[in-house]
Amino acid sequence: LLYTIKFEMSRCEGIFEFDEGWQRKTFNVFGFATLFLLLLCFYGMHEKTSLFFPASESDSTFHATENTIDPYHYQRVVQRHVEEFKSLIPLQFHTPPCKSRMFYFANIHTRFTAIPKSGNSNWKESLLLANKDIEHESSSAKKRRHNHRYANNYILEALNLEENSEDLYGAFSFTTIRNPWTRMVSGYNDKLARAGNSQHVVFGPICRQILWEIRGITDKEELETSSPPTFEEFLRWLVKHKGNVNAHFSPQTPTMCLNSTPYDYIVPLEYAADFSPLIWKGIHSESSLHGAYDGGNATTQTSTVEAKQWLSQVEAEIIDELYQIFKYDFALMDYTNFTDPTFPYPMIK
Numbered sequence: 001l002l003y004t005i006k007f008e009m010s011r012c013e014g015i016f017e018f019d020e021g022w023q024r025k026t027f028n029v030f031g032f033a034t035l036f037l038l039l040l041c042f043y044g045m046h047e048k049t050s051l052f053f054p055a056s057e058s059d060s061t062f063h064a065t066e067n068t069i070d071p072y073h074y075q076r077v078v079q080r081h082v083e084e085f086k087s088l089i090p091l092q093f094h095t096p097p098c099k100s101r102m103f104y105f106a107n108i109h110t111r112f113t114a115i116p117k118s119g120n121s122n123w124k125e126s127l128l129l130a131n132k133d134i135e136h137e138s139s140s141a142k143k144r145r146h147n148h149r150y151a152n153n154y155i156l157e158a159l160n161l162e163e164n165s166e167d168l169y170g171a172f173s174f175t176t177i178r179n180p181w182t183r184m185v186s187g188y189n190d191k192l193a194r195a196g197n198s199q200h201v202v203f204g205p206i207c208r209q210i211l212w213e214i215r216g217i218t219d220k221e222e223l224e225t226s227s228p229p230t231f232e233e234f235l236r237w238l239v240k241h242k243g244n245v246n247a248h249f250s251p252q253t254p255t256m257c258l259n260s261t262p263y264d265y266i267v268p269l270e271y272a273a274d275f276s277p278l279i280w281k282g283i284h285s286e287s288s289l290h291g292a293y294d295g296g297n298a299t300t301q302t303s304t305v306e307a308k309q310w311l312s313q314v315e316a317e318i319i320d321e322l323y324q325i326f327k328y329d330f331a332l333m334d335y336t337n338f339t340d341p342t343f344p345y346p347m348i349k
Helices: 002-016 031-049 071-088 118-132 141-154 180-193 195-199 203-215 220-227 231-240 269-280 302-311 316-325 327-334
Strands: 102-105 109-113 173-177 265-269
Touching: 031 203, 071 265, 071 269, 071 327, 102 118, 102 141, 109 118, 118 141, 173 269, 173 327, 180 195, 180 203, 180 231, 180 302, 195 203, 203 220, 203 231, 231 316, 265 269, 265 327
Parallel strands: 109 173, 173 265
Antiparallel strands: 102 109
16 A cells, blocks of 8 residues: 555656656655645546646546547547657667667558567558558468568668658658556566577577576576576566666667657557557558457456566565656556556556
């Protein structure tokens, strides 16, 4: 309960401390100021609108039921968030250049920013379908990998295009983002927890780096044969490097290039089914997305269940530091904490 209060307090303090980088202050749970802030938090959650900006009169007329969303209202709120603090997002993360993460599909005049571990693989294959590069979805893991490699032909860098190129003028533009807690679990399970990844050209060295830095293994042979890092070791490694790590594990907002890229839609992965029709309408295509969250309940996904279980066992200090590292991901989409009954859905409806 106390940590939940701390988490919500850190969200509230963003209202008053944007210019100070959301630095949280020591507080007294029984103090008047704390009571005021808590009441403000609960009021904001009750209204289902952003705590950072007042909803317009038209925004406040929609009342969503559980696990449903009004995509148009959601995007209005998100766009206000983007305009308010896009210049505050730290630039120190070693994120790939914008043109190496953005795809442009000329046949459908669509730009897509791919954020690792946020459903981008499913979207890329669907966009290949819409662009008439493939005739049907892949039926095997081997074919799926081939399609993903083929999609790399449409990266701006491969096309010799800049993100502000005239060729992209008027292009339909979107990206996807995910609750940071479930994304951490998914990234860990997919890239680090599997024993075979110790030999992976990219993630093998990361596994060994975590074992060396966090577990304290220095013998080269032992590093090669040791069990994969635990989830908590992975989190401690994230904290040690302040999230400035491989793009599969680092904050999502710096990868989005918000200062130079206009978006028609920033899609929360948890509501892919609600946004999918709007995406295909925007690119004038009859394709459909078949992804992990499309049409499903995100609260029952493996990454959600494991996130609630695993994160509840991690020291509060580590959780708090992780929240500070990923705070802009949380704030952009108004994502819930893992202690919230509606986790991992956003609070915006």
